[in-house]
Amino acid sequence: MNGLVCNNELTYDVKKRNQTQADNGIELNERARRLLKSLIENYVREGMPVGSKALAKDSGLDLSPATIRNVMIDLEKLGLVSSPHTSAGRIPTSKGYRIFVDSLITVKAPSEGDLAQLRAELNVTESVDRLMSSVSSVLSGMTSMAGVVLVPRRDYTSLRRLEFLPLSEGRVLAILVVNDHEVQNRVIHTSKNYTEAELQQAANYLNTLFAGSDIRQVRRSVLQDMVSVKNSVNLAMQTAIDMADRVFDQDENDPADYVLTGQTNLMHFSDLADIDKLKQLFDAFTEKRDILHLLDECYSAQSMQIYIGEESGYQVLGDCSVVTAPYEVDGQILGVLGVIGPTRMNYERVIPLVDLTAKMLGTVLNQRD
Amino acid sequence: MNGLVCNNELTYDVKKRNQTQADNGIELNERARRLLKSLIENYVREGMPVGSKALAKDSGLDLSPATIRNVMIDLEKLGLVSSPHTSAGRIPTSKGYRIFVDSLITVKAPSEGDLAQLRAELNVTESVDRLMSSVSSVLSGMTSMAGVVLVPRRDYTSLRRLEFLPLSEGRVLAILVVNDHEVQNRVIHTSKNYTEAELQQAANYLNTLFAGSDIRQVRRSVLQDMVSVKNSVNLAMQTAIDMADRVFDQDENDPADYVLTGQTNLMHFSDLADIDKLKQLFDAFTEKRDILHLLDECYSAQSMQIYIGEESGYQVLGDCSVVTAPYEVDGQILGVLGVIGPTRMNYERVIPLVDLTAKMLGTVLNQRD
DNA sequence: TTTAGCACTCAGTAAAAAAGAGTGCTAAAA
DNA sequence: TTTTAGCACTCTTTTTTACTGAGTGCTAAA
Numbered sequence A, B: 001m002n003g004l005v006c007n008n009e010l011t012y013d014v015k016k017r018n019q020t021q022a023d024n025g026i027e028l029n030e031r032a033r034r035l036l037k038s039l040i041e042n043y044v045r046e047g048m049p050v051g052s053k054a055l056a057k058d059s060g061l062d063l064s065p066a067t068i069r070n071v072m073i074d075l076e077k078l079g080l081v082s083s084p085h086t087s088a089g090r091i092p093t094s095k096g097y098r099i100f101v102d103s104l105i106t107v108k109a110p111s112e113g114d115l116a117q118l119r120a121e122l123n124v125t126e127s128v129d130r131l132m133s134s135v136s137s138v139l140s141g142m143t144s145m146a147g148v149v150l151v152p153r154r155d156y157t158s159l160r161r162l163e164f165l166p167l168s169e170g171r172v173l174a175i176l177v178v179n180d181h182e183v184q185n186r187v188i189h190t191s192k193n194y195t196e197a198e199l200q201q202a203a204n205y206l207n208t209l210f211a212g213s214d215i216r217q218v219r220r221s222v223l224q225d226m227v228s229v230k231n232s233v234n235l236a237m238q239t240a241i242d243m244a245d246r247v248f249d250q251d252e253n254d255p256a257d258y259v260l261t262g263q264t265n266l267m268h269f270s271d272l273a274d275i276d277k278l279k280q281l282f283d284a285f286t287e288k289r290d291i292l293h294l295l296d297e298c299y300s301a302q303s304m305q306i307y308i309g310e311e312s313g314y315q316v317l318g319d320c321s322v323v324t325a326p327y328e329v330d331g332q333i334l335g336v337l338g339v340i341g342p343t344r345m346n347y348e349r350v351i352p353l354v355d356l357t358a359k360m361l362g363t364v365l366n367q368r369d
Numbered sequence C: 001t002t003t004a005g006c007a008c009t010c011a012g013t014a015a016a017a018a019a020g021a022g023t024g025c026t027a028a029a030a
Numbered sequence D: 001t002t003t004t005a006g007c008a009c010t011c012t013t014t015t016t017t018a019c020t021g022a023g024t025g026c027t028a029a030a
Helices: A030-046 A052-058 A065-077 A094-104 A112-121 A128-143 A196-210 A215-232 A235-251 A263-268 A275-287 A289-301 A347-367 B030-046 B052-058 B065-077 B094-104 B112-121 B128-143 B196-210 B215-232 B235-249 B263-268 B275-287 B289-301 B347-367
Strands: A146-150 A159-166 A171-178 A182-189 A258-261 A305-308 A320-329 A332-342 B146-150 B159-166 B171-178 B182-189 B258-261 B305-308 B320-329 B332-342
Touching (some): A030 A065, A094 A305, A112 A128, A128 A332, A146 A289, A159 B159, A182 B182, A196 A235, A215 A235, A263 A332, A289 A320, A289 A332, A320 A347, A332 A347, B030 B052, B030 B094, B094 B305, B128 B332, B146 B263, B196 B235, B258 B289, B263 B275, B263 B332, B289 B305
Antiparallel strands (some): A146 A258, A146 A332, A159 A171, A305 A320, A320 A332, B159 B171, B171 B182, B305 B320
């Protein structure tokens, strides 16, 4: 009952899987728990199936290998460990890792060194984009796995300034300054050719009217105006309404995106040695879709998430685990960050590291405003 | 003397290597040339060392294996082929490929299918960025290797519009519209805090004065003005000069960049099976530096370039070949594109494909203006 | 100059044998 | 009842041995 259970302030949700059995209420006595923990720690460290003898030695439980073998049989029946073949030791299953991560793990605070490195590398002065890459790269660097950051959603986008420039034949370049200092540009297509002056006027109109408003709100307002005032207003206004309609049209579905670094680190893991699996994984990284879905789940969960092996539901991540934590500013979750690595990873170190990184990113982002 | 030598209009430069010997003036009689060609074609097709018997069969030269063995000994002495071990056939060396590519190759025009696919996938309507990725992706798709495009240098950047917005504490957001419809934004740091009105005035001044000019010219003009008029002009002008100086400061060294797709295709090649080499290669891709240097060389060469194996001078590309061609608009070379693949690639198909793609990209870019 | 013949080399494969790790089971000890 | 020592057994891993076949280099004859 003492040092086994995680008893510090770090918390994270148990990933709820859709399991038919109402299991996970697996009852393990202290001894079995201790042995499972030892086994996993040993396996994570050594990377080879753990036998009863080794376990007898480093569990600290003064038991004979024979006794331990008996326990192993129980654990195997529960599906927490498995053995590659008769005369090999045991390796943890995903389910075993799950128990470990949920209730056996000894979470240590990150080392002084890690902390210092983290602080050093997260630079307030950088642009958000660069900040995100450096966070991702710090994560991958410190864990020797892949680091990933789901970049902030723009669910509130305040318009600061709007500008139009005519291009050739019915195309207009719109330049938006949003969220104080972020620039977006969009090309829109119009039915008629506007002159620079006309566009200027439209921009002026929209700027005075909507500066400071949420972009989506603008679109809704504009749409209403179109209905209510219709042809009654002057031509300049109509231009403005027309333009605004087209500019903000693209806004509703802002595609999420992530920054991924250190993928190549994953090539070294013997668990992913199969070149074909590796290719599939890398293809998923470039394809982005699946990974985005997963990160989106993490985002929605609003708490630390851990997917172990096939838990993620994506085949390509079959031999991988994903550890993520949301980062927030003013209690508002902006995105998630984390690492992707082999199922056999050092959770005891990675979990607090990801957690801390998320918190520090929040702090850094906070300082920027 | 007939069908052996490349005799169509497609031309490309021989990559000049720094070799101490004044070699490459290697004299090969017709028979040896023919055999080398046959050997390489066979090896590229089958992927296995080619023996004298096989060569006797498909060279079409009605010679006995024994005779061919004699020739092979000569070719081996010249360093054009080598044998992995005593009882294996021969494989071409880089030097052998070099000869092949320079003077033995039978360059076929791209197939109808390839041509159609190329035409279909290069869409004029896309943004330049997206056009570049789709070119790269077409290249990788059609060759099953990695496609790469060095994106256009902006060596002439005409200023169309300049805008300033104050941010917090001495930081100003500059928005530049250049080259008609391209938007750049830069954050600059100033010693004093300007008001929005001041900045507006400065922007107006600069816009009227420099709209249409080359950005670097602007900087030079401004620098001159600073010296000549010094404190004699009014405050608004000084602001303008000050701002322009800082904005265009970043311009001198526009970092080159490339788009790379289909890297994962390279994982399948047995020549690159070594996971460690593969990692190094992928690291070079993310690091970008070396690849950029190489592409820059290609760019400077102003003609089709082929680097075979270690010729590139980069260790990571040791087992790779790089085939590039410059693309141009109005006779002005804008960048290069090409493929990266295993040394053992089908040059006869790849070379004209890369060449054609470059030409088509030029055409497409031309249509956009 | 070309070719047939031949001895030789060496990777690759297969089969057999030996070593070693770890298990499950049983029966005795605690 | 729980724990443990002992032991036969299983299965991977490593080593050894042998064999096959592709392809060579060389020599001597055509």
